[in-house]
Amino acid sequence: MRVAALYDVHGNLPALEAVLADVPGDATIVLGGDLVYGPFPAETLELLRALGDRALWLRGNADRELGPGETGTASPGNLAWVRARLTKGQLDFLYGLPPTLELDVDGVGRVLFCHAVPANDVDVFTDRTPEDRLAPLFAGVEADVVVCGHTHVQFERTVGRLRVVNAGSVGMAYEDEPGAYWLLLGPGVEHRRAAYELDTGDYPDEWPSASRDEAIEHFESVAARA
Numbered sequence: 001m002r003v004a005a006l007y008d009v010h011g012n013l014p015a016l017e018a019v020l021a022d023v024p025g026d027a028t029i030v031l032g033g034d035l036v037y038g039p040f041p042a043e044t045l046e047l048l049r050a051l052g053d054r055a056l057w058l059r060g061n062a063d064r065e066l067g068p069g070e071t072g073t074a075s076p077g078n079l080a081w082v083r084a085r086l087t088k089g090q091l092d093f094l095y096g097l098p099p100t101l102e103l104d105v106d107g108v109g110r111v112l113f114c115h116a117v118p119a120n121d122v123d124v125f126t127d128r129t130p131e132d133r134l135a136p137l138f139a140g141v142e143a144d145v146v147v148c149g150h151t152h153v154q155f156e157r158t159v160g161r162l163r164v165v166n167a168g169s170v171g172m173a174y175e176d177e178p179g180a181y182w183l184l185l186g187p188g189v190e191h192r193r194a195a196y197e198l199d200t201g202d203y204p205d206e207w208p209s210a211s212r213d214e215a216i217e218h219f220e221s222v223a224a225r226a
Contacts, residue, residue: 001028001103001104001105001106001186002024002026002027002028002105002106002184002185002186002187003027003028003029003030003103003105003184003185003186004019004023004024004027004028004029004182004183004184004185005030005032005113005149005167005182005183005184005185006019006023006029006030006031006032006167006170006182007031007032007033007034007115007148007149007150007167007168007170007182007183008032008033008034008060008149008150008152008168008169008170008171008172009031009034009035009036009038009044009048009169009170009171010034010035010036010037010038010170010171010172011035011036011037011038011039011040011041011044011171012038012044012170012171012198013039013040013044013047013199014196014197014199015170015171015180015194015196015198016047016048016170016171016180017047017196018180018194018195018196019170019180019182019192019194020047021194022192022194023184024184027184027186028054028055028056028103029051029054029055029056030055030056030058030101030103030113030147031048031055031056031057031058032058032113032114032115032147032149032167033058033059033060033061033062033063033097033115033121033149033150034060034061034062034063034115034149034150035048035057035060035063035094036062036063036066036082036086036094037063037065037066037074037079037082038082038171038172038200038203039199039200039201039207041082041085041086042085042086042090045086045090045093045094056101056103056113057097057098058097058098058099058100058101058113058114058115059094059095059096059097059098059099059115059121060115060116060121060149061073061115061116061121061122061150062074063094063095063097064095064121065079066079066082066083066091066094066095067091067094072122073122075205077204077205078203078204081203081204099114099121100112100113100114100118101113102143105145105185105186106186106187107187108144108145108186108187108188108189109143109144109145110142110143110144110145111143111144111145111147111185112141112145112146112147113146113147113148114147114148115148115149115150116148116149116150117137117138117148118137118138118141118146122150123137123223124150124151124219124222124223125137125151125219125223126153126155126219126220127153127155127156127157127166127216128216128220129220129223131159131160133223134159134164135159135160137159138159138162138164141162143162144162144163145162145163145164145165145185145189146159146162146164146165147165147166147167147183148164148165148166148167149166149167149168150166151174151215152168152169152172152173152174153166153168153169153174153175153212153216153219154166154167154168154173154175154181154183154191156189156191163189165183167181167182167183168182168183168191168193169181170182172207172208174209174210174211174212174214174215175211175212176211176212178195178198179193179194179195179196180193180194180195180196181193182194
């Protein structure tokens with residue numbers, strides 16, 4: 001099995017289309033959460049659902065926060081805008097997605113896919129986070145590799161015996177080179193980037209951007225306050 005890991009699409013339909021055009025035809029596609037919170041929520045969801053059995057889904061924090069009574073980091077105004085463009089059935093589908101899944105990937109081993117960390121969809125870490133803070137977040141994981149997203153920055157590091165890989169963000173990458181970032185696993189681990197032209201339609205907010213260093217500095221300050 002080969003796997004294309006597509007995380008943090010954020011309703012960015014042009015970015016998703018660019019990545020799907022590059023994904024090998026024999027790859028299983030893991031959708032790693034935070035899929036529709038962005039400018040084209042319904043169109044993005046329907047394109048992903050059209051992948052059928054080829055796609056395996058995870059729920060991210062922004063998908064969860066679209067559900068009733070949920071709170072978190074997403075803008076209430078933007079959440080309301082996205083909810084208004086999805087049906088109850090679509091919202092229920094997103095809310096009901098699992099938080100993790102495991103797959104055996106050729107040449108890579110047993111891989112645990114999660115949105116942020118194995119235990120929750122909100123904790124943040126970067127390639128600069130001290131390992132002693134990370135060790136409790138990955139305690140008890142029996143897989144060989146963990147693939148995550150959430151911070152929108154691609155990186156890879158080792159936590160104890162674990163190989164931890166951040167797939168980056170398809171739709172809202174915080175990188176020095178613009179593009180849609182994703183991951184191809186099997187038989188190796190390849191960090192990929194697809195070029196696209198940004199189109200935010202009538203989305204109510206300015207589309208966020210940050211350099212890699214700016215994003216890492218922000219997330220490390222968030223982690224220090226947690």
